Amino acid sequence: MKSIKLLLLLTSFVFLNGCSNKKLQSSNTHVPYEFSILQLNDVYEISPIQGGKYGGMARVETVHQDLLRKNKNVLLVHAGDFLNPSLLGTIKVNGERVRGKQMVEVMNAMNFDVTAFGNHEFDLSYKDLQKRINESSFDWISSNVLHKISGKKERFYKETIGVKKDLKDTYIKEFTFGENKTLRVGFISVCIPSNPKDYVHYGNIYENIKRSYNELKPKVDIVLGLTHLSIDQDKKIAEMLPELPLIMGGHEHTNSYDYVGNVAIAKADANAKTVYIHRFKYDPSAKTLTFKSELKEINDKITSNVKVSTIIKKWQDILNIKIKEVVDNPEEVIYIASEPLDARDTPIRSIQTNMGDMITRSMSYAYNNEVDCALVNGGSVRIDDVLSGDINAIDIFRVLPYGGAVLKVNLTGALLEKVLDYGMSSAGTGAYLQRYNVNKVGGKWMIGENEINKSKEYSVAFSDYLLKGFDIPFLNEKNKEVLHIYEPQKNEIAYDIRRATITYLKEL
Incomplete structure (x- = not known):
């Protein structure tokens, strides 16, 4: 009799536990995948501006690290224009003009994930631009800019330890959630053809972004825009690609947030006076995405990250020596x-x-x-x-x-x-x-x-x-x-x- 009761008790435990696990597994499928993107655009100065009140990449890194502490799934992106113009870029160090080297060093230390080409990147000579690309640890994307050389159009490339690797039209980030759960987020990009140079070929922005979108879409769960265009051009792309949830843009220097249909277009202020924080939730069962965007002011109330501050101080000391020759x-x-x-x-x-x-x-x-x-x-x-x-x-x-x-x-x-x-x-x-x-x-x-x-x-x-x-x-x-x-x-x-x-x- 006791053995029968024990058997019934064990059977009930297994049944209830099984139901509980099934319920947990079922509910897990409806738990959204959460990730964030920290967006900057048009940043030329690594130090704070306006008497130290606003901006500063070391302060941005503090915001970045705060986001990472809350959720490891964070992307740091730049919507173009960072190599030029800058005061530091014009000075000479060891007989060679800096030309954006300081910005790449800071962005590497911050672990940027991907950047779009901006028109001011092409202010540099091809030789200097290639040096900056080679020095960078982040990805560069654009579907409409190509390297023009000897009458041919080729992809720009990054050379690391003697190995050349072509830059891509698009970028894919794979996030992981729990065990064996992944989310693939893709980015498309184009650059405004406003800076003609003999080493750059600008393809049609609309044809190329549509092509890259169609090529990328089957490979990912979500496609986002990371562009460097005028707001009117971004709006036209939003009309062309109505399923694109968000375009993170650059080129304008004043923050804006617009909608064209269901497509949001976000641009922060230049020189990191503000940044955008986009917080996403993706439902893997319904395959739906929701997000909220926060425009965050970068000001003197934010402490500076020590690691990035050390790099900035090195460059600022060099700059101050040069400036003190005049004032x-x-x-x-x-x-x-x-x-x-x-x-x-x-x-x-x-x-x-x-x-x-x-x-x-x-x-x-x-x-x-x-x-x-x-x-x-x-x-x-x-x-x-x-x-x-x-x-x-x-x-x-x-x-x-x-x-x-x-x-x-x-x-x-x-x-x-x-x-x-x-x-x-x-x-x-x-x-x-x-x-x-x-x-x-x-x-x-x-x-x-x-x-x-x-x-x-x-x-x-x-x-x-x-x-x-x-x-x-x-x-x-x-x-x-x-x-x-x-x-x-x-x-x-x-x-x-x-x-x-x-x-x-x-x-x-």
Whole structure:
């Protein structure tokens, strides 16, 4: 009798335990797979900006590590533009310009997973770009940019220990959950064809992203976009690919979050003033995805990661040595911009901006305003960003990284008019001229309130680069209508355009 009761008890235990396991297994199939993506775009500076208040890659790494502590399934991605422009990139170390080496070193230390090509990556020569790709430990993707060499179009590649490996159109990340459970997340990418170079072939962005999407989709559970395009181009892609849940984009420098149908398009602020954190939940049974996006400000309330800070300090010490050759206190706040100063590439090379006005006023100030006008080529301004709030000397070096003297040039009114016409016709390029005290009114060029007299002699403050004839071929010291050139001495404000700008801003 006892044996029968024992047998019944054991049978009940096995049955109940089996039911319990089945219930657990059944419920597990409905437990969503959770992962996160930390998105950056258009980051040129590894250190904090605006007097240290915002940005800083060491602070971003703190946010990254916090996410990893909560869930190991985190991706760190960059939507393009990080090798240039930067102040550090212009300086020489051991006789060679840095050209984004500092950014790759920091991104390697942060364990970035994948980056899109941005148009500013191609500011570098092919030789320098190849060095940066080879140095990187992360993946690079784009389906529409190819290396153009000897009339042929080939994939860009990464060479590691003598082994060349082609870069891919797409990227796949496989996450693991528990035992034998995986989730494959794929990324597609294209780059805006706004920076033509003889070593780059840009394929059609829409044809190529559609092709890469169709090739990738059968291989993964989820497809996401990681693009470097204008917002209008991203919106068109969202219309083309309505099943794409999220496009993480770059190129614009101001944060935005848009929807086209069910497709979200997220862009953070430039220079890591903000980042996006996307938190995903994927139901493996229903094969459905939900996510929430958080725009997180990177500010001085976030502590800096020690490992990344050490690398940044090394580069910052190198930079400070160079800056102190021109100004004594690089960190000093010299101006508070209540209205943002626009130094973005497109405006500064196309229209008169308040940043261009500020620089050219500084050039005139360097000569005690004893010149008729001041001119600088828009291409001298390299920051491709806006400045607001506290501005220090380092910010001005970021705006004008190449420096150079402000020259006082006497020339004929006829040549001055010709120079101004050339600059106006060059809108959209680096030869477009930012101006002070000279404007075109009713088809006539005016110095102050007076029309330029072609036979009169004028005194103009020029950036020294312009007198080299690179942007305006006929503007050089050999032109007979260039009557006199004064080159400032080292102790003069005009000796360096950055010193002139800093000194002027401090006086306001």
